[in-house]
Amino acid sequence: MELCLATEELSRACGAIALGFAGTALGTYPILLYGNDEQKKRFLPDIAKGKKLAAFCITEAEAGSDAGSIKTHAKREGDHYILNGTKQWITNAGEADVYTVIAITDKAKGARGASALIVEKGTKGLEFGKKEKKLGIRASATREVIFTDCKVPKENLLSKEGMGFIVAMKTFDNSRPGVAAQAVGIAQGALDLALDYSKKRVQFGSPISSFQAIQHMLADMATQTEAARALVYATARMVDSGAKTISKESAMAKVYASDVAMKVAVDAVQVFGGYGYMRDYPVEKFMRDAKITQIYEGTNQIQRNIIAAHLIKESLR
Ligand SMILES: Cc1cc2nc3c(=O)[nH]c(=O)nc-3n(C[C@H](O)[C@H](O)[C@H](O)COP(=O)(O)OP(=O)(O)OC[C@H]3O[C@@H](n4cnc5c(N)ncnc54)[C@H](O)[C@@H]3O)c2cc1C
Structure with missing residues (x-):
């Protein structure tokens, strides 16, 4: 935790x-x-x-x-x-x-x-x-x-x-919630920037935060980030409780939080419009940083393989 x-x-x-x-x-x-x-x-x-x-x-x-x-x-x-x-x-x-x-x-x-x-x-x-x-x-x-x-x-x-792969797999089970937390932080950072910018950027005589299309994007970004955070914290607490089997939950936290980070960061760039695409503003960095969370410590395809394998195994018990 x-x-x-x-x-x-x-x-x-x-x-x-x-x-x-x-x-x-x-x-x-x-x-x-x-x-x-x-x-x-x-x-x-x-x-x-x-x-x-x-x-x-x-x-x-x-x-x-x-x-x-x-x-x-x-x-x-x-x-x-x-x-x-x-x-x-x-x-x-x-x-x-x-x-x-x-x-x-x-x-x-x-x-x-x-x-x-x-x-x-x-x-x-x-x-x-x-x-x-x-x-x-x-x-x-x-x-x-x-x-x-x-x-x-x-x-x-x-x-x-002979224990090398077991060491590696148990290591990833424990470390993946950390990648998921990195993803939550990136999502939150991108949302913070987008919310702040939306209040300052004026178009058609009003801050863009007054447009419902922007408000709904911000609402979804915040809701998704909060859901990812809840899953990551629940998984971290589970790991800390000494639970023996954490592979499925770790993979779920990693896959969900990293997909949220990527989506939220892309939407944050959208809130910034063309300025979001420029290196002059920090928001594009969050989009570039978010991508890695879907790749390392096992790609999200591999995480889904792990989750599905556990689901099928559990259903046979
Ligand atoms: C910035 C960065 C830092 C890293 N840090 C470390 C580190 O500290 N230590 C370390 O050991 N490694 C590290 N890695 C390596 C990282 O863990 C691997 O890149 C990752 O596991 C994916 O392996 P790969 O890149 O060879 O992709 P590949 O395995 O070649 O996969 C290519 C594509 O095929 C898909 N794919 C592959 N097999 C399957 C399958 N069975 N089912 C479905 N889809 C599949 C993948 O999801 C991916 O989309 C790092 C990588 C990067 C980019």
């Missing part, structure tokens, strides 16, 4: 600044959920104090939605894992000190052949690609994370070998 509230408030001003924070939560969840006491003591205090950022690395050039096809490989040699491969589009990459990485440790075992490792910045063999030029959330660093014979101490394995 606290993660959601902070992410929402930051996103109301800037979705990218919020992502520095929320991306750190994403990178930290594997340690919170699966770290042993020693790992938690070593890594969490500095992250909690804001001294260090974290990043989560699963995506690769050929493995996005189909995370099971990752190729990054970790081979155990004595007291270390030797990590090789390239992760793509990693939020906070280069800025973060702590990287939680999903890599294959036993190809023959398929989905049970991946493991999660903690890699610290400064480890030999860890490098970063160039900062990507993006449509939105441009203040957030997105880079490749490149491992070349990167020697990671065996003590940095999270849980057990």
